[in-house]
Amino acid sequence: MIFIGSGVRIQAITRNLLNPQMTINSHSSPALEFKSSTFSVPVLSLASNDLILVEQLLNEKVKLAPEFFKHSPVIVDLQDVNKKQLVLNFDDLTTVIRKAGLFVVGIRSGNEEQQAQAIALGIPLNTAPTSETKAGTKTKSTKTTDNETNNEFVTNDSTTVMITKPVRSGQRIYSHGDLIVLAQVGAGAEILAEGNIHVYGSLRGKALAGVQGNTEARIFCSDLQAELISIAGNYKISDDIHGAISNTPVQIYLQKNTLVVKTII
Amino acid sequence: MARIIVVTSGKGGVGKTTTSAAISMGLAKKGHKTVVIDFDVGLRNLDLIMGCERRVVYDIINVINGEAALNQALIKDKNCNLLSILPASQTRNKDALTLEGVEKILEELAKEFKYIVCDSPAGIETGAHLAMYFADDAFVVTNPEVSSVRDSDRMLGLLASKSRRAERGEEPIKEYLLLSRYSPERVRSGEMLSLSDVQDILSLHLLGVIPESKSVLTSSNAGTPVILDEKSDAGQAYADIVARYLGENRPQRFIDDKNGFFRKLFGGK
Numbered sequence: 001m002i003f004i005g006s007g008v009r010i011q012a013i014t015r016n017l018l019n020p021q022m023t024i025n026s027h028s029s030p031a032l033e034f035k036s037s038t039f040s041v042p043v044l045s046l047a048s049n050d051l052i053l054v055e056q057l058l059n060e061k062v063k064l065a066p067e068f069f070k071h072s073p074v075i076v077d078l079q080d081v082n083k084k085q086l087v088l089n090f091d092d093l094t095t096v097i098r099k100a101g102l103f104v105v106g107i108r109s110g111n112e113e114q115q116a117q118a119i120a121l122g123i124p125l126n127t128a129p130t131s132e133t134k135a136g137t138k139t140k141s142t143k144t145t146d147n148e149t150n151n152e153f154v155t156n157d158s159t160t161v162m163i164t165k166p167v168r169s170g171q172r173i174y175s176h177g178d179l180i181v182l183a184q185v186g187a188g189a190e191i192l193a194e195g196n197i198h199v200y201g202s203l204r205g206k207a208l209a210g211v212q213g214n215t216e217a218r219i220f221c222s223d224l225q226a227e228l229i230s231i232a233g234n235y236k237i238s239d240d241i242h243g244a245i246s247n248t249p250v251q252i253y254l255q256k257n258t259l260v261v262k263t264i265i
Numbered sequence: 266m267a268r269i270i271v272v273t274s275g276k277g278g279v280g281k282t283t284t285s286a287a288i289s290m291g292l293a294k295k296g297h298k299t300v301v302i303d304f305d306v307g308l309r310n311l312d313l314i315m316g317c318e319r320r321v322v323y324d325i326i327n328v329i330n331g332e333a334a335l336n337q338a339l340i341k342d343k344n345c346n347l348l349s350i351l352p353a354s355q356t357r358n359k360d361a362l363t364l365e366g367v368e369k370i371l372e373e374l375a376k377e378f379k380y381i382v383c384d385s386p387a388g389i390e391t392g393a394h395l396a397m398y399f400a401d402d403a404f405v406v407t408n409p410e411v412s413s414v415r416d417s418d419r420m421l422g423l424l425a426s427k428s429r430r431a432e433r434g435e436e437p438i439k440e441y442l443l444l445s446r447y448s449p450e451r452v453r454s455g456e457m458l459s460l461s462d463v464q465d466i467l468s469l470h471l472l473g474v475i476p477e478s479k480s481v482l483t484s485s486n487a488g489t490p491v492i493l494d495e496k497s498d499a500g501q502a503y504a505d506i507v508a509r510y511l512g513e514n515r516p517q518r519f520i521d522d523k524n525g526f527f528r529k530l531f532g533g534k
Contacts, residue, residue: 166468168422169415186418186466202465 041105044097045077049086051096058100066101074102075126079109090117158194167191167205179209187227196220208235209252219252220264234259267375270382271400271438273424275416277387279408280445283481284503285384286314286490288404291507293348294492297379300339302370303353304396305386306362312352315342316488326354329366335373344493349378359392367395389423398429402439402510405469408446409458414466421467442469443506446477449521460520473506475499476519 048054062069074097081088090113094104106126107118115125161175162182169188173179179193184201191197192208199207199221210217210232217231224244228237231254243261244250251264272285282303289301303311306326312318317340323333328351335351342348351370354361374381385396397403403424407417424438425431431438444463451457460474480497484490492507494500498519505515 165425166421168425169418171422171426184466184468186422187415188419189422204466 041073041075043075043077043108044102045080046088046093047080047084049081049088051092054093055096055099058097058102062100062102070101072102073105075106075108076104076110077108078111078114082109082111082114088114090114091121094121094123160195161193166201169205185226193217206230210254215254220249221252222249223247224250224252224261229259231259267378267381268402269371269375269400270380270402270404271385271397272382272404272406273385273393273397273420274387274406274413275389275393275420276408276413279406279413280443280475280481281387281406282310282314282384283485283491284404284406284443284445284475285311285382287492287500287503288507288510289348289380289382290342290345290490291492291503292380292382292511293342293345295507295511296347298347298377299380299382300349300351300374300378301382301384302351302374303384304362304392305384306353306357306359306392307355308386309353309355311350311384312340313488314485315350315490317342317350317352318488321352324352324354325370326357326361328370329361329363335370344489359386359390362392362395364395364398368399371399389419393420394423394427397424397438398427400424400428400438401430402441404441404443404472405467406443406445407463407467409444409448409452409460409463411458414458414463418467421469440469441472441510442467443472443475445475447474447519448477449519471517472509473502474517474519475502475506 046054076093076097078088090107090110097104104121104123106124107114108126110118110125118125158177160178160180161173162180163173164182166183167173167181167185167189169186172190173181173192175193175195177193178195179191179197181191181197181199181201185191185199185203185205185207187204189205190208191199191205192211194210194212194214194217196217197207197209197219199219202223202225203221204225204227206228207219207221207226208228208230209219213232215232219229219231223246224241225246226238226241228235229241229252230236231252234254234257236259241261245263249264250261252259252261254260270288272281272288274281285301289299293299301311301315302325303309304325305311309324312321320340323338325338327333328335328338339349339351342350351374371381383396383400386392405417405420405424407413421440424440428438430436442463444460447460448457452459460471464471476498478491478497478499480494480499481491484494484497484500491497491500492503495504502519505518508515
């Protein structure tokens with residue numbers, strides 16, 4: 001039995017930061033550059049090591065949408081096969097998959113032998129997922145899921161984090177996606193999001209949006225009294241924030257690397 | 266099933282021990298078997314405020330270390346025989362307090378007492394953590410003063426995340442605000458944070474306001490909880506608080522000035 005699972009996001013890491021020489025000598029254009037990019041790749045999860053059956057089912061699936069599957073990259077997940085301790089030769093598997101018109105671009109949850117075969121074929125190893133396409137948004141109070149500090153709250157996927165209880169001083173909330181707070185954020189608290197931040201109560205602490213570099217991220221709040229606001233690393237402390245009128249909903253966004261505070265409508 | 270109440274604040278000197286003494290006496294006077302525990306190892310004060318400092322033989326550390334039985338360490342209060350006190354150690358330091366030790370003591374006390382009041386030390390370190398870890402209710406004592414309010418906010422965050430209830434995903438600790446050392450006069454003149462200013466920041470269920478009162482010092486010198494001074498405003502405020510906690514509906518008496526009525530009548534500022 002095979003099924004094609006949900007997509008996996010691959011994100012290339014920006015290497016500019018790790019290679020300062022590239023930025024210093026920027027007047028002579030560099031020969032190559034690493035850029036951050038995100039794209040979806042389907043995951044082929046196997047539950048059987050019967051390659052004849054696999055080939056047959058794969059061909060049936062490809063026939064259903066030939067243009068989609070032709071030359072499509074695919075990541076192979078061998079977790080179920082290895083859990084059942086079925087012997088599966090990765091070389092043979094990739095041959096079968098190639099015959100169906102697909103390109104194997106990664107292997108996940110392979111055992112040592114399978115991983116070695118993958119490397120020999122020039123196929124990279126992917127990590128096992130911690131969470132994949134969780135349905136809907138999570139509504140959580142400031143209960144912790146992390147073991148590092150009990151004041152930190154982090155989720156693993158990029159759905160919106162929704163907080164309904166006040167964020168107290170000393171607490172730190174991090175969202176890989178957007179962050180919505182339906183209460184106040186106390187002075188001394190920190191809220192961070194890779195996406196946008198919405199605070200429907202008073203914002204008195206620190207709010208940092210677009211923390212992984214998203215310059216399009218915005219901060220929306222009903223009552224701006226923040227100690228610090230930041231979008232993609234461009235920050236302002238409370239003394240320098242102009243345009244904040246108490247109890248008036250405002251939005252904060254980046255315009256040419258400067259933070260702009262404006263009423264929402 | 267015993268109810269464990271922690272009296273905490275974060276900030277020091279706001280009135281935790283005064284409050285612990287008053288409400289434990291108040292609960293006992295209402296007919297409930299109550300025990301009040303001092304968690305401030307090394308800087309014990311509860312025994313002084315309760316007036317039993319000359320009767321301390323064994324303390325909570327002795328019990329945790331197995332050097333004494335719990336009933337040897339408990340001191341019966343001379344004013345009310347339903348109230349007992351478990352003092353802290355003065356000579357040891359706070360590392361002697363352990364989670365398992367505290368758990369065992371609370372389990373044993375729960376068999377005999379209806380209310381267990383834990384007088385937390387100031388700060389957010391081990392002593393304060395242990396005092397609040399097993400709590401069902403939290404009385405957050407706050408002064409209408411900026412640093413006290415921020416420290417209380419911090420403590421609320423810890424109550425919501427580092428308590429046993431939070432770690433087990435059970436119903437969270439019920440948090441109550443006790444605003445102490447309140448002076449309506451100074452609030453009116455704009456010198457002091459008002460109740461609504463404090464509530465703006467903390468958003469807590471208000472259990473009561475305790476006015477700034479000379480009777481607090483007098484009572485602690487005398488070694489009797491201020492609630493026993495029935496004529497004093499602070500004593501009455503604590504009596505109101507105990508009644509409200511037990512379910513009675515009492516109006517807030519100490520938010521406005523004593524002269525408020527006359528001022529309204531004669532149109533003063």
